[in-house]
Amino acid sequence: MSVVTRFPPSPTGFMHIGNARTALYNYLFARHHGGKFVVRIEDTDRARHSEEAVQAIFRSLEWLGLEYDNEAVSQFEQRARHAEVAMQMVEKGQAYYCYCSPEELNVMREQAKKEGRSSFYDRRWRDRDPSEAPKGVKPVVRIKAPAEAGESVINDLVQGEIRITNDNLDDFIILRSDGTPTYMLSVVVDDHDMGITHIIRGDDHINNAFRQKIIFEAMGWDIPRFAHLPLIHGADGAKFSKRHGAASVEEYRDMGFLPEALENYLLRLGWGHGDDEIISREQAIQWFDLDAVGKSAAKFDMAKLESLNNYYLSHAEESRLLTLITPFLKQRHQIDIRNDALAQKRVMSGMTELKERSKTLIQLTDEAAFYTKKIPYDFDEAAQRTLNETAHDTFDALLARFRECSDFTTAGIQNLCKQIADDLHGGKLGKVAMPLRAALTGTTVSPSIFHAAEILGQEESVARLEFTKERFWKNNPLSRNAAN
């Protein structure tokens, strides 16, 4: 039988990083086995359903490049079918109406808690005659869980054999009093109808597996194989959530991570293949299987993600990177380079250096920004300090030599700076290069400033030096005095 896996997010928020990993594993497992990977939106709870959340899930899936087969299914739309299955079970005597009030249920719950039991419903309506039903109370439908002593066993593909005693299973609700199906019923019916062969999900669902198994058995359906993945934890060891930092896929996208970097990171979080660290999608499909999934929870480590991102950034196609930083440039620096061919060309010329030093697209954007700046531009604090401490004659020499330079190449420019350093600073190149960097970029951090100057071109570089001189030596009497 061919493998069919599924990703069933509930649209109550955005796509959690843990769900993204679950989706990835389902995707890889299906592709590895040449099967199908389908998506189902678990939207039976209309009150918590949000169209925005549904869209965010599809956006995240697309951004991660996790293509699914068939059309995505809406669980809500199958509700009639789910209810029908519930009725079949009632008819066959495998399920029954329960007329308990919320108050009665609360009492039972309290009692169970006091006695330290994890199941609480006392099955009071299991064998009672419906004629005893109180008037005007709309019943729920509960399934008959095994009442006799015994054990229920699941052979989990990740966790191994898990067994619990039947007294932990009570007659849970499959149809609400308003006639709508509960999650527990809907999942089983849908999984069956969709031909799901492997249920790969977070291990917070382990307990549900035992309940779902009861429904599968009542209906005489084949039970899919289960694989419960350990959860992703935050640095403090608790289930990873918003309070641990960014928890949604789109937040990582907005922080400047590449989807392939996030994918690689998530893949290795809980799964390994020898000493391999950098793993492509193709290799992942070839190598991924459930037997190599670890059983213990993993802590999310931002530093490692960043390191992976740096790798993928360094190896990314440069025109793609240009496209990716364009919106960030607009957002963070109010610079629109979409129609600025010159700025684009300059950024592209410096891209090789830029991408190898960056951990995120944000960092790449910020360090590429100077190429796109127009006079007048701002100088950050450190740059201002550097310029204020620069001797007047050093800067003048720089300007003069830049104007008359006949070999405006990285080597030529470095040479020229070296000469000034020899003349005025005992050969200390930093005394010349740092002011040059501050002047040309408005910052004190950049790739090779000689190369940057070459990319900017002689005309632009001279203009920027003139602008800087204007800005610092005309308006700052103190530094003029210091220089003289």
Add this chain to the structure above:
RNA sequence: GACCCCUUCGUCUAGAGGCCUAGGACACCGGAUUUUCAUUCCGGCAACACGGGUUCGAAUCCCGUAGGGGUCGCCA
């Protein structure tokens, strides 16, 4: 509290009884390169939770203890 699960360097992991004086990656700490930062290159620090077994031999198998996590809804 009950039930279920987990436990190798700070973190992610390799390890399926001898190949382990426990390997890799990230982080961290040195050093080299360097005009800054970053990169790169060398080098270093660092773990089998604990206690019992089983065995000629255990990180690997069994039991117990401790610690951690998850689940206990007419939510999904």
